[in-house]
Amino acid sequence: MSDMSQLARAIDEGDREKAVALAKEALNNGIDASEIISRGLQAGMSVVGDKYSSGEYFLPDMLMAARAMKTALEEIKPALGKTGIPTIGRVVIGTVAGDMHDVGKNVVATFLGGSGFEVHDLGLNVADQTFVDEVRARQADILGLSALLTTTMPLMGRIIQLLDEAGLRSSVKVIVGGAPVTQDYADYIGADAYAHDGGKAIRVCRQLMEK
């Protein structure tokens, strides 16, 4: 009998071998692949996100969990058939132009990818218009903008303005983050949401999808 909470715990512990073995066992026991992903892998990553947010976990814990998740996911992928990995929503994310900081953005992208979002990471130093073009091309539900410098932060407001001018503002939720960014600043530039770290970003993005 496969217990999805055991699989979630293996992800939480970053135990790659155990996660793969439990995922295989669940498949052999006839459990649906999408259920293994949502109730096992994604559930585990949500716990990791919360622990990271509360300061119980640090970056290496989250990276080990993400690695365990990725390997177990590879094991399950063939069983998903044509339906593919079930996705909660489509996210386009990147660091704004002139900003070469991408460690935090990568954490957020990994967390969101690991918790069931389809993530299109545009990288760093991304031109304003590229965000707009990619939101349109990918039909993104959420746009994530990262800025680590006080000098590049204002570009997030500019991108929101460009989305508006392109007629895309009502179809995409914008979430902003980065060390100097605050909830007040997010409100000031008209973003839909702000998250202080990758763990919170999972919860906030899930809430955005419910709206």
Ligand code: B12
């Ligand atoms: C590493 C680093 C660099 C590296 C970046 C390497 C890389 N590939 O990212 C390098 C060496 C390139 C660099 C360069 C510079 N840096 Co620098 N850098 C840092 C440093 C030490 C750590 C940043 C980091 O990786 N943190 C770890 C991650 C995990 O945290 P995080 O980025 O905050 O991300 C988390 C949250 O903010 C949030 N988040 C982040 N993005 C997003 C996006 C969304 C959508 C959401 C929801 C959440 C979210 O979730 C993340 C995960 O939990 C910071 C200091 C600091 N404490 O922040 C300075 C810092 C950001 N740098 C600074 C400066 C000044 C510079 C330089 C101008 C230095 C120089 N004179 O050349 C250049 C600028 C280059 C450029 N054009 O961007 C200043 C910025 C000051 C300011 N107020 O603007 C800081 C604050 C250092 C300081 N105290 O002076 N830097």
